[in-house]
Amino acid sequence: MPAALTLARFVLLEARRTGLPWLVLAALAAGIGLAGFVSQLALTESAALQAGVLAAYFRLCAIFLTAMFVVTSIVRETADKGTELLLSLPISSTEYYLGKLAGFAACGTAIAAVFSLALLLWASPQGVAAWFVSLALETTLVAGLSLFFVIGLGQVVPALAATAGLYLLARLMGTIQTISRGPLSDDTGIMQRLASWAVDGVALLLPALDAATRTAWLLYAPPDAGEFVRVLASLLLYGGLTTAAGLFDLYRRNL
Template structure:
């Protein structure tokens, strides 16, 4: 089973590289650097800090979009080409195919995280840039796992991409929603909203605590932050992988 997982993961990574994702990653990185430099020239006040924060945000969005879109489209293509049925027919557990796919997406996520870390190391302390890049890697793993789970369930690109984007936006803003839900009002409607935001915060990963810009600007990242990110990544990747496995094993091909 281990050999099958490794072969599928390697094949997934090769598929990504054959689709010229490296060129896309280079273009996104250059575009992020250029846009951040342009905005730095337009907004000269606090330009260095602004440039670093904008560059980090753009690199995070680019990496998330690249990994999420590839995870969805590659799986939809496998369904369309009937490759899923072929892989399931091989004398390996279904889990080998799914875990191989997840591992391949995880390997792909190393590329944007490494590129982002190297670029930000020029504008911030290298240790903080490394922490930021490692945190981004955990974020990309969670997004990839959710994208695979959605695609297995929905089996169509557009709803899977929309669900993945919605999940990411909610996970990134859930703390702000929770604060807004616990407003000054104490009526029944406010309590219902507060309970709903608390439930969302309990279910969703705290992606707002991942890859924080203040780590790069003020050097505030600590080992406690790294431990929190590692714990959240392990929990949610394992949970999403278990949900995807459950969905895969209940299907009849």
């Protein structure tokens, strides 16, 4: 798909011209400063504490910057009638959508790479490599979610809110399931059972983000092959489903 590749290249050029690399570098500098501050607070194992704090910080920054860039890019293009112009050319909706998604995914992967290289100062290369691959796929999934929501909702705040809400729900679903089955829950009550079944049902519809891009991979040991493959397969599966949903919605709107 030459047209899709051209669109992906234009997305990368837009990222450079809109100052996304400077935002990434600013987040990186702030993270390094945060690591220096944390090292002054820790009495022992300061390197492990720094790695843990930075991993959480870099993950949130990568997700936020990716989602923000996707949403603002599409909203700006729609306001300038750029989307209508592109779709009026001999470019199919599939090429347009996949080209945009490929460009946004490449931006997310580049952000993940920058943050992962910084983490090499505090963690083993094997752990950082696993963390990077997982974060790259996670940012790709977030790019797909953001693209789906911004095309459907058409505005910055609703699209970002929907993306953030779904992402946080997927991230916290493991904790929610644990609470619903905790020792304080009443397993004999019918309402408690219904609530637990409802939580499990929602968990089946969401990617297992609580198992992806884990800080423990940096602090202790990289994931074993089986666990890592399951995490990557889950991210790829839901990324494909999100892409299919976005294409369906785009075709429906064009009709």
